[in-house]
Amino acid sequence: MTDFPHQHTAHCESGVMSTLLQYHGYPLNEAMIFGIAHALTFVWLPVVKLNGMPLVSYRTAPRSIIKRTCRALGLKLSVQKFANPEEGKTALDNALASGKLVGLQTSVYWLPYFPEQMRFHFNAHNLLVYGRDGDDYLISDPVFESVQRCPSEDLQRARFAKGALAAKGMMYTLQVPRQPENAAAQLPDIIRRAIGKNARQMLAPVFFVGVKGIRTVAKNIEKLPEKHDEKYQKLFLGHLVRMQEEIGTGGAGFRYIYAYFLEQAAQICGEPAFQAASETMTAIGDEWRQFAAMCVKQCKKPAPEGCANIAAFLRGIADKEEALWRGLKQVASIRQPETFVKP
DSSP: OSOHHHHHHSSHHHHHHHHHHHHTTOOOOHHHHHHHHHEEEEEEEEEEEEETEEEEEEEEOHHHHOOOOOOOOOOEOOOESSSSHHHHHHHHHHHTTTTTOEEEEEEEGOOTTGGGOOOOOOOOOOEEEEETTTTEEEEEOOTTOEEEEEEEEHHHHHHHHOSSTTTTTTTTEEEEEHHHHHHHTTHHHHHHHHHHHHHHHHTTTTTTTTHHHHHHHHHHTHHHHHHSSSSHHHHHHHHHHHHSSSSSSSTTTTTHHHHHHHHHHHHHTTTTHHHHHHHHHHHHHHHHHHHHHHHHHHHHHTOOOOOOOHHHHHHHHHHHHHHHHHHHHHHSSSSOGGGGOOO
């Protein structure tokens, strides 16, 4: 595979799955993968710390996109982990020698082609290996514009890094692919089910998930001045912005990616309501961007009512998301397979 069909995407896991499936004949872009994996969410887990700050996530857990995509499409993935790093290296070499395209879970910190300022200890970065040239592995990493090379020693470190979400050399290949045309015929129903699941996810009746999770964070922002000093307030607000905008979300905490998925869903399902929802989600994404800008402004020039204003704005976003997801939940429950339009 000297001329590999590399894709530059917003997010590693959805990007890897899109490239892997396209390689096997499934013309599904990153947004469609993200959507059928019902991967959009909002999670607030203050008991889990990331760089000393409470964990906030705009997508489902690592590996969930891979698993849910295969489940939705009826595909089987061969997944291996290794206690012995040398066994992991041998398995990768054997898979490449047999012509397979191999997905890996790795640590960003040990990948030398990442600029130093982008490296941090995150062990759930996905990439594809499509060949080997001497001691270098040939890498299709979706967060880069072009293919990369990685020395075998560095890739070993990245595959077997220890710590949270340790991959243990995890590698995966698509096994016995289903016929792409069969999956295409069922895509409208797959999409409707996925949208319904995503709606239930966002409308979950718990304080730390979905719309309720957004409102919980708004409450925490409002109480920042009375509970924490100015330094912590800046770190907290900056952390929210970074998680929303700077770690492969496609902007606005994946809202723009999901809006594009809804736009495609409207065409494939013949459902105008999905097109209207796409436009609403794009507008909501713009408000998430405005929320991030307000946080940055408060960090640079703190104002007495700044946190209260940010909290009120975020509650407004929660209200709009709730209305959108309630509407999508209702529309997605209507099965209309006869309206299928081939993408």
